[in-house]
Amino acid sequence: MVIKMRKRRIALLLIPALIISGLAVFFVRYAENRQAWAMSVYNRGIYSSGQLITGNIYDRNGIMLSKVEDGVRRFASDETIRRATAHATGDINGNIGTGALKAFTSELVGYNIITGINNGRSDLYLTIDSELNRTAYEALGGYSGTVAVVNYKTGEILCMVSTPSCDPVSSETAEGDGVYLNRFLSASYTPGSVFKIITLIAALEEIPDIMEREFACNGSVEIDGEAVNCHSVHGTLKIEDAFAQSCNCAFAEIAIELGDDTIIEYAESLGLTSSVDIDGIQTASGSFDTAENDRYTAWLGIGQYRDLVNPASMLRLVSAIANGGAAPEFRLISGQGTALLSFIDAMEHRGDRSERLVSSATSEQMTAMMDYNVYSNYGDGNFPGLELCAKSGTAEVGGDKAPHSWFVGFITNEEYPLAFVVVSENGGSGAGTAGRIANTVLQSAIAGGE
Amino acid sequence: MKAVSEKAKTEEKKLYPEVVGIILSAIGVALLWTDWSNMIKQTMCALIGLAGFGILAPMMQARRIKPAIRVLAALLGVALIAANVVLGESEYGAQNWLTIAGWTFQPSELVKVCVVLLATGLTDKRSKFRFILFTAFSAVAVLAMAFINDFGSALVFFLAYLAAAVDNKRYYMAGLAAVSAGGAGALAVKLRPHIAARFLSCGKAWENVATTGYQQTRTMIAIASGGLVGAGLGNGWLRGVAAADTDMVFGIVCEELGLIVGVLMIILVLYLGVAVLMRPSSGSGAVAAAVILMAQMALNVLGSVDVVPFTGVTFPFVSRGGTSVLACWGLLAVIDGDKNA
Numbered sequence: 001m002v003i004k005m006r007k008r009r010i011a012l013l014l015i016p017a018l019i020i021s022g023l024a025v026f027f028v029r030y031a032e033n034r035q036a037w038a039m040s041v042y043n044r045g046i047y048s049s050g051q052l053i054t055g056n057i058y059d060r061n062g063i064m065l066s067k068v069e070d071g072v073r074r075f076a077s078d079e080t081i082r083r084a085t086a087h088a089t090g091d092i093n094g095n096i097g098t099g100a101l102k103a104f105t106s107e108l109v110g111y112n113i114i115t116g117i118n119n120g121r122s123d124l125y126l127t128i129d130s131e132l133n134r135t136a137y138e139a140l141g142g143y144s145g146t147v148a149v150v151n152y153k154t155g156e157i158l159c160m161v162s163t164p165s166c167d168p169v170s171s172e173t174a175e176g177d178g179v180y181l182n183r184f185l186s187a188s189y190t191p192g193s194v195f196k197i198i199t200l201i202a203a204l205e206e207i208p209d210i211m212e213r214e215f216a217c218n219g220s221v222e223i224d225g226e227a228v229n230c231h232s233v234h235g236t237l238k239i240e241d242a243f244a245q246s247c248n249c250a251f252a253e254i255a256i257e258l259g260d261d262t263i264i265e266y267a268e269s270l271g272l273t274s275s276v277d278i279d280g281i282q283t284a285s286g287s288f289d290t291a292e293n294d295r296y297t298a299w300l301g302i303g304q305y306r307d308l309v310n311p312a313s314m315l316r317l318v319s320a321i322a323n324g325g326a327a328p329e330f331r332l333i334s335g336q337g338t339a340l341l342s343f344i345d346a347m348e349h350r351g352d353r354s355e356r357l358v359s360s361a362t363s364e365q366m367t368a369m370m371d372y373n374v375y376s377n378y379g380d381g382n383f384p385g386l387e388l389c390a391k392s393g394t395a396e397v398g399g400d401k402a403p404h405s406w407f408v409g410f411i412t413n414e415e416y417p418l419a420f421v422v423v424s425e426n427g428g429s430g431a432g433t434a435g436r437i438a439n440t441v442l443q444s445a446i447a448g449g450e
Numbered sequence: 451m452k453a454v455s456e457k458a459k460t461e462e463k464k465l466y467p468e469v470v471g472i473i474l475s476a477i478g479v480a481l482l483w484t485d486w487s488n489m490i491k492q493t494m495c496a497l498i499g500l501a502g503f504g505i506l507a508p509m510m511q512a513r514r515i516k517p518a519i520r521v522l523a524a525l526l527g528v529a530l531i532a533a534n535v536v537l538g539e540s541e542y543g544a545q546n547w548l549t550i551a552g553w554t555f556q557p558s559e560l561v562k563v564c565v566v567l568l569a570t571g572l573t574d575k576r577s578k579f580r581f582i583l584f585t586a587f588s589a590v591a592v593l594a595m596a597f598i599n600d601f602g603s604a605l606v607f608f609l610a611y612l613a614a615a616v617d618n619k620r621y622y623m624a625g626l627a628a629v630s631a632g633g634a635g636a637l638a639v640k641l642r643p644h645i646a647a648r649f650l651s652c653g654k655a656w657e658n659v660a661t662t663g664y665q666q667t668r669t670m671i672a673i674a675s676g677g678l679v680g681a682g683l684g685n686g687w688l689r690g691v692a693a694a695d696t697d698m699v700f701g702i703v704c705e706e707l708g709l710i711v712g713v714l715m716i717i718l719v720l721y722l723g724v725a726v727l728m729r730p731s732s733g734s735g736a737v738a739a740a741v742i743l744m745a746q747m748a749l750n751v752l753g754s755v756d757v758v759p760f761t762g763v764t765f766p767f768v769s770r771g772g773t774s775v776l777a778c779w780g781l782l783a784v785i786d787g788d789k790n791a
Contacts, residue, residue: 005727005728005730006730008616008619009616009737012613012616012617012727012737013724013727015609015613015723015741015744016720016744019720019744019747019748019752022752023716023752023757026751026752026755026757029755030670030673033674034673034674035674037670037673037674038671038675040667040671042659042667042668042671043675044687045686112677113677113678114679115679116674116675116676116677116678116680116681116705117675117677118676118677118680118681118682118685
């Protein structure tokens, strides 16, 4: 047919050729943007006056967190549950950008290339336990901050609370400082002494005789003509006690020996300066500044100076230590309503997707020392039956404000492979305030059979 | 030369353009499932069109009636254009509707059939007068469409003219037409800033979701929502958007019947068009008709997804509209009937 075609008509083939190029432009755009198009807030199939009218959200135990009834989006009937899960679920106005209603729209709708938005049933199961969230929310007791618990074997986030919170059903703008911000995912705090975990890992790997060293602490050490204060007079102590007592004098010495560049390199390789991807949600990343003198290097290694750490990345690091050095892939989505969608999800997350942060030898040493922290300082009696490994942090935030209280760690018991992070803003002593909150939440998690 | 074309004719596979027409008409009728009165109207027009195709296609091959058909087409065409310009009512910007005794129809659609009838026989050696007539008529049609703000139809008529001119070996005429159309277009844009705005907003639909990009963004959302297999007939929401069943019909098909059916519709039109262009026996009228069908399909689909400016041109056979369906069957009759011996 081509050969017999009239020659003068070859020019006319330009018309179908142009049409095909135009169609190619469209199909390239379609391939790139189809999901964004389908999830558009103007899609009347899934949105009605700005409300997502399809997709029910349940917790890991099938407790309803948000569902659509007669075209209206509803939330859990218990107000405390609503407030405790608001940051995981999202709110009716879409103010919480990292909530499931905003961040997992596609999964909620069950969007896929084959059936589009029409997969019949659209249920999304989160990994969180709403009762554990309630416990954490109540344990925070009015403090601003965050509590998160993760299974360090599977990476499932079982508890994720951020305060102050809001009632997701309320269409009024909530009062308070950053109520729509999920502090676990999106905040960065001065870490204080929990940063000594990073400094210690660097020391274990960079200073060969660190375990044999002896440090002297008489309550303060003069560097560059100014005092770096310790919170106590610790006398002569070895590294495990320096860590357990959180001795600033010892860690100032270690930090200066390592140098600011090495400490920052470790912070980077341990994942503190990059954002964590949790089912597509990007967390905030921490940041560190190089120090212009030894005194600042000392404060950098102690977790003060200009150090900023995101709670999720801190949790990821202690999960890695608990898990033999490999950080599990954090998950917030535990399942989707249909077999097809669950299959697609399983295919996307197949294989070992953990990332090694620490060598197994170092993680063993860190586990032993964090275990010793609880035994020798925080008190096993304060965490009955938990087999806890932890590090506290009391981060000075300047002015006359009380310091931020941090507590991070994990349970070594194989039956309860849980890692946690607690931050209570201006909560005072780390082991005190945040430690108590951590104990309450972990006891509840174990009683609940997580 | 004659022997070659004879041989080509005997070896040539027969095209069945009516099959394309029937499939596309069926989709068009099916889409009106939720709208009974329009569905009946659309079905009637498709059946009348099919019957008209059965009558007109054989008539085209009767040598002696051809001149009469052309004269009739010219007279009818001029009358339709005049009626359109003088009496036309505007809907959504373009003044291309006419109401007579309660029946609304679009004269410009029927003018397309007149154009392709006038385009027949241009490859004949004695076609000089015919070509002048065709040129004059096309110029009037393009200008009239531009005058009533129906730029999509103006472009379709212009492309039909180019196709016939090239087919007639009058490349210089095609060039001249292209230059003058370009000049006229530039003048129109200068005189009517709102038209320029519409053309300039092409490709920026997502930046203007509530205004100039409203229809295009809704169409893209609907296409993505349907996936490959669609939500099922009548289960889409795009049909609820004003004029969606004509201008954004590709989006409705993709949303409800799936992208696969949408793509098949495009392939059907392109296949028919290219086959007509490549068929050695196709007359110049058939070539013009094929170009009109392809151009309409492309302007409809690509306009609704923001690749080219949104002009409100109908998708052949599928868009709701009796006149459009009748005209498309007329074009098919010319494709089937206009063959060089």
